[in-house]
Amino acid sequence: MPCRISSRQGFFFMKKISIAIHGGAGTILRSNMTQEIEQNYVRSLNDAVTSGWNVLTDGGSALDAVTETVRSLEDDPLFNAGRGSVFTSDATHEMDAAVMDGLTKNAGAVSLVSKVRNPVLLARLIMENTDHIFLCGAAAEKFAEEHGIVPESDEYFFTQARFDQLQKAKSKAGIILDHSDDKQLGTVGAVALDSNGNLAAATSTGGMTNKWPGRVGDSAIIGAGTYADNDTCAVSCTGHGEYFMRAVTAYEVSALMKLKGLSLEGSAWFAIHESLAKLGGKGGLIAVDRLGNVAMPFNSEGMYRACFTSGMDEPLIAIFEN
Ligand code: ASP
Secondary structure, eight states: OOEEEEETTEEEEEOOOEEEEEEEEEOOOGGGOOHHHHHHHHHHHHHHHHHHHHHHHTTOOHHHHHHHHHHHHHTOTTBSSGGGOOOBTTSOOOEEEEEEETTTOOEEEEEEESSOSOHHHHHHHHHHHSSOSEEEHHHHHHHHHHTTOOOOOGGGGOOHHHHHHHHHHHHHTSOBOTTSSSSOOBOEEEEEEOTTSOEEEEEEEOOOBTBOTTOOOSTTSBTTTEEEOTTSEEEEEEEOHHHHHHHTHHHHHHHHHHHHOOOHHHHHHHIIIIIIHHHTOOEEEEEEETTOOEEOOBSSSEEEEEEEETTOSSOEEESSOO
16 A cells, blocks of 8 residues: 655655564563663664664665664674674674575575674675675685775673673573573564565574584574565564574565465464474564565564554564563
């Protein structure tokens, strides 16, 4: 349904636009949440979703909207991506990110980088400047430097909360999903539909606390943690990555729409509450379809999330079930 929105040039008619974002899923307990912490998250989510929304209302592409939104979340130390990335068991950082364009179904992905301030920008660079999709580790960092991305110091990625989280995980001899202890931190993602009917998705993460060095999660794997197809939907996942890889969650949402004719909501619900849950996986996803519908299901206690679609006066921001 076309809608009339204001622009700097006056009024014009455009198709529905939508954006949804997440800041991670996990054991986010109300009992651990002070009003101040909650307000900080709400403010960050509001700023991020509004920055993507502004790209879309200015007539920008879904690809630019998701890239810009994830970039801003990577710079926010509250979230487990870019600056606020969690530590590996060696007390290092290894970040993963991906971006996918639903129009061309082209994609870019990067993993195991430790010096790149905005892994999502590197993923986009790989998508647009190489014949490849996925670069890892030292070679990805070399490619970044050759394309003018200045390496960040280890100090930039150090946050005390993350370091404390690592000590806690080590004492329990386990790996920790972003939100599975009392520190409220999380992976980030964005999906969008632009006024030309194009969809895009982007995801970025530091992974899981105390993960083995060299471990790659779902976020950067096209079809597992990130997927976009103009015929169906754009999807970004968050949660225990090993399960999302086994369930090929992001692609499953698209496939259920394409092959079974399910709605976005039905497909997203099935992927999380049936397929992922059956394997024992915890987490959630955000998805938007070509009509601008948004779905944000999760089977964990909470998921930091927000969306803004045509017809809404302000973004919807939520953390818990209701
Ligand atoms: N999915 C991410 C990973 O497994 C973690 C997260 O979403 O919190 O690396």
